[in-house]
Amino acid sequence: MRKTLLILSLVQGMLVGITYRAIGQKFEGIASYKSSMNIESVNIAGQDMSPEMQESLRKQIAQQMQRDYTLTFNLQEAIWKEDAALEPESPPSSNGGMQIRLSTGNSKSYVNPGKNEFLEETEIFGKKFLIADELEPFNWKITGEKKKIGDYTVIKAEFLDINEQTTISLDNSEQKTETMMDTTLITAWYTPEIPVSQGPANTWGLPGLILELKQGNLTFLCTKVELNPATPVTIEKPEKGKRVSREEADKIRDEKMQEMMKKYDTGGEDGHTRTIRIGG
Template identity: 30%
Template sequence: MKNYFFTLLLVISLNGFSQKISGKVTYVVSMESYTKEKIDSIAKNLKTKNVKMDKWMRDILENTPDVKAFLEFNNTESLYFVEDKMQNDGKPTYNVNRTSAGGNDKYYKNTKTGEYFKENSTFGELLLIEIDTKKWEITQESKKIGNYLCYKAIDIASTNRKMKPVVWFTPEIPVSFGPLKFNGLPGLVILVEMSKRTISASEIILNPKDKIIINKPTKGDKITAEEARQRGAAMWKKIEKQ
């Protein structure tokens, strides 16, 4: 039954792909602020490493305002990015929620060429890091979100023990795109639910008068997802030794 249901959604989606479509989605990324108990626990853990948590760090964890992110797409390409940095009295302020939403990274996907990577500068240089494709379990559970009938899919390969990310996508907008790494389904991702975080579409503009132009990131060396993980592990080891 599940295989039949997935095939039906795929057929609906493929039929939609035969028509030209483009659009822009505005997502609101929300994150639950850390509790005092959680912050105290983090501070205690840092103390064992001779690191003191100052007021600036506490304020960051206690305040995680919502941020906006955008997804631009056509039939075969998409680009996801977060709004410009927040300003406070003319000075840039750090928001951990913005970092979780993607920070300065740009996520590019091309279903025709198979390209799927993000532009990233975490390691001190601009890189184009390939992204692993997620494995989804599409369920028959559905609900109406705004004007769209959406279906539930679960990220079965997630290592998140508390809660595997759940997404709600709609075959009524037949593009295989979504925010961050949440895509690859037979329909646009409308809502992502994670432990203490959500990414929800607040506005969807389809086939706007002004043509959607996808600016594919091209600067930087390309590396694989595994190479990025190795670099990240090496960076943390260096930090811990300091």
């Protein structure tokens, strides 16, 4: 079962320029993606929080969700990782001194559908972990709807993801933790012209590379694909960090998030900026 901590939604992408080059019988490649978030339905609320403060925080979230990723793949396996980038500058403090930092934990993940193998090298609040587990299934429904992304014809597929959502909040210094089941529609646009069962954000299971993925309000859009590049593709399994299962990693994140909420419950009233980091 997927578990999401403090879920924020997902967005519509932009466009794509794709290069194709096939050499001999080998089939491998590198795909670049950009992520973006639709902030219209992001709900931010708090005591004494003005509409201006809420809008400022939404813009911070949207800016920090604009990230670049790389999917390196062959016919059997793939590596998904965020490209290194400088942390965006904080905007002027027009929101009562509150700033948000969203972290993906500097993760690098490995997917091998043939061996049902999943590995993720990640950080959870500064500590390195290696999540080792079986792949989570995607029971895709192929709709048959088609469109073009760059030079490729893509086909639409959908999956209804039922996951556990945990929300941690502070109300008058009292910490509240609420867990509920949440349903998210995942939409993928894949191309059979690139016959690998891989996609962004560790998605897999379709008869072609996923070029666009929407998870709620978050979108990953492919901007470039290079097939059979001159320099051979290297795929190395993640191996750094304490080895844990997905369930153990979720439990550690929950506990660390609760500790963080207690820590940042004080401060912010002396005129200094309060910075909150979510997710890593």
